[in-house]
Amino acid sequence: MSRATSPSMQDVNIAIAAATSSMAPLLQPAKPKMPPPKKSGRALMREEGLERTDNNLRTHSWPMTPMINQKNYYTEYLKRDDQIMVFRQQQEEAVRAQALLAEKERQAAAAAAVDLNAMDIDSQAVVDDAAANVAAEEQEEATLGSKVIVIHPGSQNLRIGLANDALPKSLPNVIARRADKAEYEEEERSPKRMKVVDDDGDEVESDDAMFGEEFETEFNKMSNELKVRMRHNKRRILPNSRDLVLSYNRRTPPEIIKEHNDPYRVDWTEITKKSEYFVGHEALRIPDNSNPRYRLFWPIRYGTFNERDYKSKRRVLEDVSTIIEDAIKKELKLEKKDLKTYSCVLVVPDLYEKNYVTEMLDLLLKEFWFSQVCIIQESLAASFGAGYSQACIVDIGAQKTSICCVEEGMCVPESRLNLKYGGQDVTEALLQMMLSNNFPYQEINLWHRYDYLLAEELKIKYSTLNDSDISVQAHDFHLRTPDNDTKKYSFKTYDEVMLAPLTHYNPTLLDHSEKLRGRRSLWERSYDLYDGHPNDPHSTAELQLFQSLAPRPPTPEPSLNPSLTTPARPAQPGFPSTFGMHLNTTDTPRSSAAGSPVPEGTPNAAGSATPLQPGMLIFNSGGGGSVGAPNNGGGRSPLELAEERDKIVPVMPLDRAIVESITHAAKGEEKKIRDFLSGIMVVGGGGLVSGFNHMLEEKVRALKPSKDYQIIIGVPPRELDPQVIVWKGASVFGKLRGTNDSWIRQNEYDMLGARLLTYKCLWTF
Template structure:
């Protein structure tokens, strides 16, 4: 019988004894334990520890210290002068008084950039200066002579055996426009009869017959009291000309100049440029000339003493904002810069604390509800039409009805100015103005005699403005050309997803008008959407995933962003593709297949570049108000009673009453509350946004959104997350 072994013997004999060979357990570096004392630190957890807020506090302390010193100095000087003045028996305090202070806002430049006009001025000015947002550069041909440039309004291309004079005006714009125009005319006639308004059965024939036989009257230039002073090209010819002078350059000038509009439809005009640097260079040149000529600041050495308030749209693009901030800080060297949204600036200018702002510009219309000095994010809507679309549609309708000046082309400068004048003087939303009326206009071309035309119009003046409520009549074919060709989307630095602002109201509108997105085809090999073979998938897994994803997106108020537009992964992780087949090459490594990145889901509605936000104005306003009210009946009534129209596109006669009637029809339960307001104090609707931004620029003591030079040099555009008054 074997004796019982001790514990030490078992460890020694069985090999269970622990031995220490003084070697580390791993080659990985050993991390020391966290210091227990620092568990509850508040480092960078309070706002006053950030650089932006520290500089604000230091500035406030310095201001308070300076005011205290000035007060003590004034008291000391006052006592001293009082003792010296006792001899004369008079108290003289004139030397103790400080120099007269400058007017509030006299050192603040307010800039509002639009698609057609730039409004700029000092915050102390009563009204801004308006400058066309255009630049003319030397070129071999002007904008209307270049090859491939279609005339505006766009007309059908003729066959080789068909000349331009042989085609009938009714067929110049295609059957779709003709059917839409005829339908709108018939609906208007029915509506007028219902309202007991008299209509002549042969009104169209009267207009066409008169326009066919009318001939222009030639007036010598010296007999024209309103002749245009065209821009004379000096010698040597400058490389570029901006503003109103650029629009007055003769089309046949020597040398030729080509017009460029860097902002179109509220976006950067990426189609007309090949380089981002040239795009923002033109914007900076227009702003620079406006500051020098309109504000009188001819020396750039004075600009560092000025601050700048820049107005951006409610649904902005972060890439555009960061580039503008860099331009204002580095090229213009302003002391401080701050940004304000258009809707908030309009509420400042009108003095409203709660309102639904409808801003109708030249080429875009923005809608946003403002409450207590903040834009409601989910109520923001941006539509890509405006007053210029009304101008172009009006000219198309007049040409359809045998307009006597058949050669009109909005790409030519004098025709563009003429069309804007006709739209301003003739278009109306009042049904009482729909009658056969004779109008006349003067065509002024450089180097030619003035021609006076007479023409008749019937319902064109009303139907063109109705395009706001039936935008399919507008020409929307080229508005998405060049989209994101130069300026890519802004991506989050942490998750790589697009982080441009979105809105539930805008998403609802885009979802209603968007065509279905192309879905990846599911084949028999259970191929996933990124082109890789899913070995472990069941036959219906891919389709189930897509269905669940669609249900999630439909149920969310604001669709989530995706990484569909993010940069592609490195080549090492990209599956190999067979030459010319478009199918992935077979792989034998199961581990490499399972570790591939997940398939990117379909892009959200805001990330699709094939959807143009075109929607009836009255329905878009109701969509914005509903998302702002959030099913609150009281807020709904407040916003319905506080709709305010601003912008140049809202100046059409009778537009307010017509919009109010449309809203009454769509929401009869709120008929008593619906009210369309105008800016108070007879303020021009075109300058309300600028006026509000100027008021905002005067709030130096309560405005914490200024970005200083020291802050920008250290943190750059990251400051916008702390300085903007909204969630940037």
């Protein structure tokens, strides 16, 4: 191509610029059309003659929820008392009470302002009115509590009465219903005898070791320890005392007394065709071989509902209701229809099951229709009855022993213990020891009603804890059975009358394996509404008790390298080495949750110890969890831990349990330990054994030998019966006016149900 025909660069640039300028309108983005500005009502009226008539009304009725400002989010929901119905009603009642009080004061001031000098006849009327008002106030004070019924249900006895009564009415908490067989025809003889196989291959009861070799060995060990104790106290001991008892009991036949010569013959309960059930003392006096047969049912066992002898929840609650209704009708002379004007105070154990409390509350409000109900714990009620503001309450009942420290009118939650033994275990131990010493009435069976009453009588008469009463002594008793002549037995006792009450300090002497039979068969455990974990109350003292009773994993081989072995923790001062083993004796040191400080009072070089904190494992787990470690993914779940605890019967020597409870209540403060040790109070029927308080003081002092601790076992004031102290305290609590906000009323319960317990109970429910 020639130079003349080729385009120059300048011509190319000019052509490109012309093309770009022609396409510019196409390359630029189109501008959006702006809507015409909204004209106001005045502009529309001025320019177009239109007037706006919508009045800013919305075109729909759906609520408009504004967006939440998440940078500054805040709410006051349930953060003020006036937003909770329970507190709001309490405030309204307080306002009404103040208004009534102000009105009375105004009327009194108006009456006092009358010029008595200008009045002749009316002056005497004013004086009479003032005197009448004073008399009415005094009468109101006197009748305070006349509309309050206090109920304390126990495993063996029910105590019930009006709050202004001096003492409650006590009756056996048992009901007898018609059945195909009586209890002695279905249950194995109690105390349970050991059986051996004879030459014919049949099982017969053993005569040599009637209750097993283990029992005989422990019995002889306790007897030898008692001999050492008596020698130390300069008591005289005959060398052949046991042989004298055995020979006398073996060769003494009973004496027959005709019924017309027996001044104390028993009036047995008369059976009629219309009698469907009997309650209390009448139930225990039904002949065992009656026609038709009756079977005894104890609806409350070991501080909760009896699930062993029942097949349905409704029958348990029906029996509880029937016993209470019969007691109100016969003992208090009140009809069920009149209870709508009465209030009720219910006493529950310190360590309770939530299902037990909620079922009892529903029963009182929906079956008996009390106007209001309040709930109080046993130890707190005992402190009210004794007038103690700080004490360690030891409540020894028939089937359970409760230990709890009370401080400033509140139960210390971490100190609560519920041990599954009591006065009935002492009765069984006494019978086993007496039968081992050839007790003349070898056929005794606690499933027979007359034998049960006889065994309780023998325990009350002859058991003691005084060294001076231990010698070979002769006694007698009368066996009265239906349709038979009275038999008078003579027998001798030696040391069994003291060794039987000592089972409080050696509970492993008896077999406790049957006490949890049937548990959780009717009522499942209570679960938390949010996380689904078991939420029955527990304490760190109880968790360590279970830890001490849990099966121990096999001890690992000792490390060859001594530098890799963690030194053992020092024992707690004042405790035996075996008692401190359940605090934490694993080689893995106790650890705390990530980002959390070590729990207060963690064992250190000084030897002080703190109870396990809530939420920690109490069993060594296969995932590497150790005692006291947080419940992380490697350990068992809370449900698995609760199921394992349900398989263990909580038993511990009484003296060690008291020290354990005080240790957890004090949380390492020496002053509190001294205060609780100097304020131990024993209540309940199990502590009525002669010399019980002195023996308990001696046992506790052996665990706390330091002179800095003054150990005092207090007695109930004003010579009150220790069996009624708890009821008496509950009656005092029921008569409080103006300061008791724990009443649950019918209208509140209809709206919120058992959730009210969270707001109404004096403790964290």
